[in-house]
Amino acid sequence: MEAGALFPAPLFTPSTKAGLGFHDQNISYQDLVKLIGFVAAHQIRALSLSIYCEMERIASLRGIEILDTKFEFGYTCTGEIMLIDAVGTSDESRFNPAKDKQRFRNWLMSAGFDKKTPIHLPDDIVDQVSQDYIEGCKMLTGITIVL
Numbered sequence: 295m296e297a298g299a300l301f302p303a304p305l306f307t308p309s310t311k312a313g314l315g316f317h318d319q320n321i322s323y324q325d326l327v328k329l330i331g332f333v334a335a336h337q338i339r340a341l342s343l344s345i346y347c348e349m350e351r352i353a354s355l356r357g358i359e360i361l362d363t364k365f366e367f368g369y370t371c372t373g374e375i376m377l378i379d380a381v382g383t384s385d386e387s388r389f390n391p392a393k394d395k396q397r398f399r400n401w402l403m404s405a406g407f408d409k410k411t412p413i414h415l416p417d418d419i420v421d422q423v424s425q426d427y428i429e430g431c432k433m434l435t436g437i438t439i440v441l
Contacts, residue, residue, distance in 0.1 A: 304346050306339045315409055337375050338367050349382050363387035384430045398423045
């Protein structure tokens with residue numbers, strides 16, 4: 295498979311939620327089963343792949359490839375699995391053409407951001423990232439946002 299090529303089928307790659315300031319930790323499906331049980335792991339994998347495939351279908355109608363995305367799940371007070379975070383946004387996904395937070399991440403890395411010290415964001419970076427989000431929303435939904 296050449297670099298940058300899409301996988302023939304979506305991959306399910308679970309991770310655990312890390313504490314504040316730390317990166318989530320990738321785990322194997324077997325580790326997920328050990329952590330939450332077979333039934334819950336199976337349900338979360340099936341939900342993730344189903345949601346992704348529907349997102350991919352909708353995005354492809356607009357000429358967009360979803361390079362990767364994440365879903366976060368939790369439990370309701372009755373123990374049912376529930377999707378608990380945004381889905382298909384620029385915060386949770388990377389797209390081609392790129393209309394996501396990668397420009398912002400790149401700027402933070404080049405500015406030496408250490409996740410501990412507050413940093414001033416120049417107006418041009420705020421404007422560029424805002425424009426990326428607005429364009430990404432329009433690409434995905436067909437809705438124009440005016441600020």
